[in-house]
Amino acid sequence: MGLFLILLILTIGAFGFFIGRLKAIKLRSASQKKITSLNHYYGYYIAIFAIVPSLLVFLAITAFQGYIVEVYVLSDFIDLNPNLLASDKNLLLAQIINTSEGIKLFDEISPLITDAVDKYIYIEELIDTLTYVIVLSVAGLLSLFAYVKIKSNLDSRKFVESFLLILFFTCSLVAIMTTVGIIFSLLYETLKFFSQVPITDFLFGLNWSPQRVFVRDSGDLDTRDLQNAFGALPLFAGTFLIAFIAMCVAIPVGLMTAIYLAEYASPNLRDWAKPIIEILAGIPTVVYGFFAALTVAPIVRDLGQNAGFTVSSESALAAGFVMGIMIIPFVSSLSDDVINSVPQSLREGSYAMGATKSETIRKVLLPAALPGIVGSFLLAVSRAIGETMIVVMAAGLAAKLTANPFDAATTITTQIVVILIGDQEFDSPKTQAAFALGLTLFIVTLLLNFIALQVVKKYTERYD
Amino acid sequence: MFDVSANLKKRLKSERRFQILCITAISFALIFVLILFLNIFSSGYSAFYKTTIAIEVDYSQVIEDTSQFATMSDDEINKLDLFRFSKKSIYSLFPDIEDRKEKKLLIRIFSIEYEDEIKQFLIKNKENINKIETVYLTASDDVDQVRKGNYPRDLPEERRRIKDIQLEYYDILENNGRVKYVFNIPFLTRGDSREPELAGVGGSIVGSFLTIITVLILSFPIGILAAVYLQEFARSNRFTDFIEININNLAAVPSIVFGLLGLGIILNVFGLPRSTPLVGGIVLSLMTLPTIIIATRASLRAVPPSIREGALAVGATKMQAVMHHVVPLAMPGALTGTIIGLAQALGETAPLLLIGMVAFVVDVPSSPLDASASLPVQVYLWAESAERGYVEKTSATIMLLLGFLILLNLAAVLIRRKFETKW
Numbered sequence: 065m066g067l068f069l070i071l072l073i074l075t076i077g078a079f080g081f082f083i084g085r086l087k088a089i090k091l092r093s094a095s096q097k098k099i100t101s102l103n104h105y106y107g108y109y110i111a112i113f114a115i116v117p118s119l120l121v122f123l124a125i126t127a128f129q130g131y132i133v134e135v136y137v138l139s140d141f142i143d144l145n146p147n148l149l150a151s152d153k154n155l156l157l158a159q160i161i162n163t164s165e166g167i168k169l170f171d172e173i174s175p176l177i178t179d180a181v182d183k184y185i186y187i188e189e190l191i192d193t194l195t196y197v198i199v200l201s202v203a204g205l206l207s208l209f210a211y212v213k214i215k216s217n218l219d220s221r222k223f224v225e226s227f228l229l230i231l232f233f234t235c236s237l238v239a240i241m242t243t244v245g246i247i248f249s250l251l252y253e254t255l256k257f258f259s260q261v262p263i264t265d266f267l268f269g270l271n272w273s274p275q276r277v278f279v280r281d282s283g284d285l286d287t288r289d290l291q292n293a294f295g296a297l298p299l300f301a302g303t304f305l306i307a308f309i310a311m312c313v314a315i316p317v318g319l320m321t322a323i324y325l326a327e328y329a330s331p332n333l334r335d336w337a338k339p340i341i342e343i344l345a346g347i348p349t350v351v352y353g354f355f356a357a358l359t360v361a362p363i364v365r366d367l368g369q370n371a372g373f374t375v376s377s378e379s380a381l382a383a384g385f386v387m388g389i390m391i392i393p394f395v396s397s398l399s400d401d402v403i404n405s406v407p408q409s410l411r412e413g414s415y416a417m418g419a420t421k422s423e424t425i426r427k428v429l430l431p432a433a434l435p436g437i438v439g440s441f442l443l444a445v446s447r448a449i450g451e452t453m454i455v456v457m458a459a460g461l462a463a464k465l466t467a468n469p470f471d472a473a474t475t476i477t478t479q480i481v482v483i484l485i486g487d488q489e490f491d492s493p494k495t496q497a498a499f500a501l502g503l504t505l506f507i508v509t510l511l512l513n514f515i516a517l518q519v520v521k522k523y524t525e526r527y528d
Numbered sequence: 529m530f531d532v533s534a535n536l537k538k539r540l541k542s543e544r545r546f547q548i549l550c551i552t553a554i555s556f557a558l559i560f561v562l563i564l565f566l567n568i569f570s571s572g573y574s575a576f577y578k579t580t581i582a583i584e585v586d587y588s589q590v591i592e593d594t595s596q597f598a599t600m601s602d603d604e605i606n607k608l609d610l611f612r613f614s615k616k617s618i619y620s621l622f623p624d625i626e627d628r629k630e631k632k633l634l635i636r637i638f639s640i641e642y643e644d645e646i647k648q649f650l651i652k653n654k655e656n657i658n659k660i661e662t663v664y665l666t667a668s669d670d671v672d673q674v675r676k677g678n679y680p681r682d683l684p685e686e687r688r689r690i691k692d693i694q695l696e697y698y699d700i701l702e703n704n705g706r707v708k709y710v711f712n713i714p715f716l717t718r719g720d721s722r723e724p725e726l727a728g729v730g731g732s733i734v735g736s737f738l739t740i741i742t743v744l745i746l747s748f749p750i751g752i753l754a755a756v757y758l759q760e761f762a763r764s765n766r767f768t769d770f771i772e773i774n775i776n777n778l779a780a781v782p783s784i785v786f787g788l789l790g791l792g793i794i795l796n797v798f799g800l801p802r803s804t805p806l807v808g809g810i811v812l813s814l815m816t817l818p819t820i821i822i823a824t825r826a827s828l829r830a831v832p833p834s835i836r837e838g839a840l841a842v843g844a845t846k847m848q849a850v851m852h853h854v855v856p857l858a859m860p861g862a863l864t865g866t867i868i869g870l871a872q873a874l875g876e877t878a879p880l881l882l883i884g885m886v887a888f889v890v891d892v893p894s895s896p897l898d899a900s901a902s903l904p905v906q907v908y909l910w911a912e913s914a915e916r917g918y919v920e921k922t923s924a925t926i927m928l929l930l931g932f933l934i935l936l937n938l939a940a941v942l943i944r945r946k947f948e949t950k951w
Contacts, residue, residue, distance in 0.1 A: 225847040228847060229761060231753065233761075235750045235754040236753075236758055236762070236771055238750055238754065239754065239771055239818070240770070240771060242778055242817070245793050246781070248792075248793070249788060249791075250785075250788060250792070252792070316553065318553075319553075320549060321554045323550055324550035324551065324554050325554070340558055340561055341557050341558070344557065346875075347564070347930070348874075348904050348929060348933070349875070350875070351568070351875075351907065351926050351930070353911070354907060354922060354923075358911070358919065389557075389560050392557050420539055420540065420542075421543060422546035422547070423539070446780065450785075451782070452877075452878035453878055456881075477782070480788070481878065481881055485886060502784070502788040506781065506782075509782055510781070
């Protein structure tokens with residue numbers, strides 16, 4: 065029904081466009097005076113009046129529809145039991161909607177529900193009809209208003225252009241709204257979490273076992289339980305361990321690859337090797353996760369056991385290794401750019417002193433490019449910390465404070481997924497803990513990126 | 529005087545060592561790409577085939593005069609109770625078996641929907657059904673894996689799911705030429721299933737498609753208009769700088785944080801339905817917007833000022849100069865950026881896990897408001913399943929996903945080659 069209404073509005077708009085243009089053409093031929101804008105701007109003038117306000121009204125109605133329906137349908141239930149929980153309300157509403165669609169989940173339906181179903185059908189129909197009437201009359205009346213307003217001295221171009229400018233500006237605000245949305249949703253839940261669990265317990269606690277906290281009503285929770293369940297230090301350690309292993313793979317391989325491509329490779333080799341390595345960045349992370357869990361982890365385990373170690377089948381090493389492979393292209397392409405932007409004169413100066421190519425690279429190029437390279441490492445680290453799928457599929461789930469790469473380790477991102485996957489109960493400290501982890505992740509990656517960009521910026525200024 | 533040649537040999541040696549190190553690094557990366565692809569392809573291609581076993585079905589036992597089937601509607605046939613009849617038809621493969629336990633094992637050679645398959649055959653051929661027809665039934669996953677060689681036959685019996693006697697039956701059927709290996713069309717058209725041999729990616733392909741279309745509809749116009757505003761109209765002041773910093777930061781925010789945003793705001797505040805491509809599309813749009821804005825701005829920047837000045841000189845307003853002359857010229861770049869953004873969105877998994885697109889969905893979704901999975905999420909779901917049959921399905925799904933990604937990237941490269949102008 066929504067789609068049909070939108071199509072109707074658009075049709076009115078299109079109709080308004082033709083009418084407006086027609087009126088402008090008539091005005092032009094009738095009056096000897098000049099009219100200010102080109103004909104089609106008058107068309108757009110009406111179309112904007114027809115479409116934009118009515119769409120906004122439609123959106124507003126749809127936004128409040130659910131709330132109105134809920135209040136009206138559940139009024140009887142709320143009279144009976146004034147402090148109904150939000151989750152129970154949702155359950156009741158779902159039952160009513162299902163029954164109205166003819167889906168029977170329960171054999172017996174209480175008379176209250178039957179009443180509510182009738183009410184539901186009534187209010188839905190009422191709102192639907194009202195929406196049509198209101199939205200279409202807004203569209204119609206405003207087009208009429210715009211039609212009447214068209215005169216030879218109306219500057220419709222100016223109106224249309226300022227409308228477009230406002231539209232463009234609104235689009236660019238989406239980025240800010242996203243950031244605000246992220247910060248708001250993370251902070252809101254996190255603050256609720258920290259009102260129950262002290263922040264120091266979260267940041268420095270050694271024991272992470274949120275599955276112990278499954279009591280729904282947080283009033284029943286033992287505060288000791290809460291204190292002991294949400295110590296995120298093992299997660300930070302696990303994240304750090306896996307990211308460290310990843311960087312141990314990605315930094316040498318990525319850097320050496322960048323050096324080879326920038327300094328040694330023929331343009332021909334460079335042309336085909338670079339895209340192939342960049343394929344690694346385009347492969348979805350879930351593919352790496354599958355590969356890590358199914359192929360690399362058993363190999364690591366077998367190798368480790370042959371060497372006499374006890375290796376967990378979900379070792380940090382396997383996840384970190386594969387993550388490192390994933391990050392190679394980030395390190396290599398960023399470092400490649402940085403090495404290429406070192407001025408040619410530095411190389412030539414070094415060659416003129418009789419240095420070999422590798423000596424030039426190690427003693428001249430790398431020190432000169434160091435800030436940029438460090439910046440690229442930091443970006444890669446932030447990538448590794450935020451990576452989710454590989455660790456969800458290949459790293460462990462149990463939080464344990466360990467520095468042994470053969471042990472299972474868990475990460476911040478893994479725990480967010482473990483807590484929030486599937487159906488979650490809201491308003492429990494467990495789900496709020498996931499948001500607190502998300503906020504931590506957000507802040508850390510943001511800081512890393514900020515520092516990295518500052519470092520790179522400082523460096524590029526030096527040679528420009 | 530300092531003698532250069534004294535340690536020259538050593539220096540040249542270290543030069544060679546350095547070069548070898550570099551080559552090792554780059555070959556390591558290249559070889560890994562190769563291993564990854566080989567690994568996926570070698571374990572995945574067999575999922576596109578399935579094992580079927582022929583049985584004789586005597587349809588005259590259902591209705592004496594088989595020409596009467598032609599008068600029945602599909603619904604009527606679907607309502608027939610053919611369960612015992614189907615079982616009997618399967619038993620007729622080995623009329624000698626009496627033991628009930630052995631009969632059960634024989635049935636288990638076939639996939640669980642044998643009754644339905646016998647019905648579907650009837651519906652398809654109801655116009656001219658013979659008394660006795662040869663119907664190819666899907667084999668169970670265990671048999672399928674044995675046929676494909678993924679299941680070790682030499683394991684002791686108690687350690688494998690398939691019993692010795694079932695293997696014996698299978699070998700006899702194979703020797704009688706009843707086993708046929710056919711292209712697995714249901715794998716591409718059906719939804720998910722708890723039985724690996726019946727599971728398909730059709731549902732998740734459609735789910736991914738709906739999600740990507742949502743992303744395209746939302747992020748393409750918003751991204752381009754935002755880029756046009758920032759590049760062409762925005763005055764350089766603090767607020768504009770703030771927007772720019774925001775966009776650059778969003779590009780670096782881990783994808784899972786967008787999932788938290790989707791869960792906290794889009795699901796819980798706006799109340800949009802869980803598990804749907806609509807919500808997935810909205811979340812992924814927010815993620816791809818920075819990519820599109822950055823790419824579009826770069827290509828707007830590349831349009832030389834002479835174009836703008838030319839338009840302004842003949843009396844166009846600023847808006848006309850930008851919308852009629854600059855934006856069309858920047859379009860190829862913007863499109864390339866959008867396609868690359870879409871490719872990223874197509875492969876993204878983590879945010880979808882949080883907004884519930886991991887539901888087990890049997891039906892193929894028909895609108896963006898139906899619960900559905902998507903290709904990468906399907907990979908995750910099957911990778912977590914224990915059955916052997918899902919391993920090849922997972923790899924095959926990855927093959928499809930990579931195929932779509934390659935197509936998208938190819939499209940981006942082609943657009944760039946064809947329309948890109950060097951000023």
